[in-house]
Structures are given as C-alpha cells and as structure tokens.
Amino acid sequence: MCGDRQGVPVTTRTTRGEPRVRLPRGERRALLLEAALAAFADKGYHATAMDDIAERAGVSKPVLYQHFDSKLELYVALAARVCDDIVDTIESALDSTADNGERIGACLHGFFEFVDRPGSGYPLVFNSDMGTDPAVAPLLESAQNRCGEAIGRVLQDETALSWAECVLLGSTLVGMAQSAARHWVESGSSIPLEHAVELVSTLSWRGMGAVPQSPEQVAARAGSENGDAAG
Missing domain, CATH: 1.10.357.10 (Tetracycline Repressor, domain 2)
Structure with missing residues (x-):
C-alpha cells in the first residue's frame, strides 16, 4: 500500500514479518522536525548531517529526503515553526x-x-x-x-x-x-x-x-x- 490520503496510519510488514506502522505524512514530518531540533541542538547546524537526523528519527535517509530536499529546507521549516x-x-x-x-x-x-x-x-x-x-x-x-x-x-x-x-x-x-x-x-x-x-x-x-x-x-x-x- 502506498500512502494514506485519509490521514490514517497504514500497517505494513518489515522484512522479518514484524508489524510496522507507516505514519500519516503530517505526523512523520512533525517527528522529523523534532529529530532535527534535537540533532541541531546537540551538534549545531553546520556539524549536523542528514544521516544524523535520519538516525535520530529512526528512518532511512531516503525517507527523510521524501519530506525535505535538504538540511537547509529542514532548518527553515523548523525556524518557521518556532x-x-x-x-x-x-x-x-x-x-x-x-x-x-x-x-x-x-x-x-x-x-x-x-x-x-x-x-x-x-x-x-x-x-x-x-x-x-x-x-x-x-x-x-x-x-x-x-x-x-x-x-x-x-x-x-x-x-x-x-x-x-x-x-x-x-x-x-x-x-x-x-x-x-x-x-x-x-x-x-x-x-x-x-x-x-x-x-x-x-x-x-x-x-x-x-x-x-x-x-x-x-x-x-x-x-x-x-x-x-x-x-
């Protein structure tokens, strides 16, 4: 299944057969912003890599790039929220x-x-x-x-x-x-x-x-x- 247009979490399976919830896009985006906030606060903007943010969020880097094209775009979204x-x-x-x-x-x-x-x-x-x-x-x-x-x-x-x-x-x-x-x-x-x-x-x-x-x-x-x- 690909997405959830109704904002309802979609349950998929990992390669080990364990259930994994695919969050609605808005929720996923909010979690990524929280992970970015923690990473930037810990290491500073310039020393933080997209890998660091993905790791904190518990997602792969491709998933992170599905929501934000760059580290700057992530920072701008965070600044707008603040x-x-x-x-x-x-x-x-x-x-x-x-x-x-x-x-x-x-x-x-x-x-x-x-x-x-x-x-x-x-x-x-x-x-x-x-x-x-x-x-x-x-x-x-x-x-x-x-x-x-x-x-x-x-x-x-x-x-x-x-x-x-x-x-x-x-x-x-x-x-x-x-x-x-x-x-x-x-x-x-x-x-x-x-x-x-x-x-x-x-x-x-x-x-x-x-x-x-x-x-x-x-x-x-x-x-x-x-x-x-x-x-």
Whole structure:
C-alpha cells in the first residue's frame, strides 16, 4: 500500500514479518522536525548531517529526503515553526485579559518561559549564525513584525496614537522582551522568573503610562472616577 490520503496510519510488514506502522505524512514530518531540533541542538547546524537526523528519527535517509530536499529546507521549516509559536504566545497573552498592565505581564511571562523552555527551539533559531541566511532572515523579521503589530492593534484601540506609532511602540516592547529574556537565560536565570517579569513589566508599564489615551478611554476613566466619587 502506498500512502494514506485519509490521514490514517497504514500497517505494513518489515522484512522479518514484524508489524510496522507507516505514519500519516503530517505526523512523520512533525517527528522529523523534532529529530532535527534535537540533532541541531546537540551538534549545531553546520556539524549536523542528514544521516544524523535520519538516525535520530529512526528512518532511512531516503525517507527523510521524501519530506525535505535538504538540511537547509529542514532548518527553515523548523525556524518557521518556532516563529509561529512565538507569535501564538504573544497573541494568546494579549487575549488573556482586558487589563493592559496584565497584558504586558502576560506577554513578558510567556516570552520568558518560551525562551527558557527546553525544546522550544528559540536558541537554535534566534541565537544562531543561520539567522542571517537569506532563507531564514525574513522569517525572523516577519515574526518580530507580527508580534509588534499584535501589540500595536491593542494600542490602537486604546490610545490616541497613529497606527505607525502603535506598531513602533509594539515593536519596541517586543525587542525589550526579547533582550531581557535572553539576558535572563544566558546569565543563568539567577533572578526568579516571576521577579524578573515583574521588574521588566514595571519598566514597560510606566513607560506606556505616558502614552496619550484615546478619547474613549479618557471618557471611560472619567466615568469610573465620577462613579467612585459618588459612591
């Protein structure tokens, strides 16, 4: 049998008659990416061969080449996945609360945890000389832009700033979070995670407090203060 168009594993037999499951293409691809991540993390991109990745994945090299034409293509796919995970982390944090102070804290907490999490792939992608490769650099730039725009959309709803100004501030916050998280990890995480996030959140929030609010936000705050005074 050749493939499984319905995404159902196909059972075949090895030369010894033992059952062997042929995974759906998507599952096989995911397993190959995990094997590549482990191999690259262990030996580095340049010292890793396709044979190393195939061995870790428990497949033959021809099977590996059925999914990826080259080591670079494998790395690019891995980088794209890491970038998507970072953007998802930021967007989920922004959606987790309507309080802007808590949003900043959630974004920073998510970013710190992502950078520190074993297997996230962050160091391999963002701390590698492969980041300047023409096939990789646009992915990293796009991820940072997407994160900056996600924060920018929140700022646009709640401030009197233009879209360009909101994206600028959003990108600045992303850059600060990235720099702080990397320093925290590379310095041995000597400061507890929660305290590190609190410190950077305080700095970020005090800076954002100087941003002019939208008329709607000003009116809402005035209404809230009047209500408190009346009570």
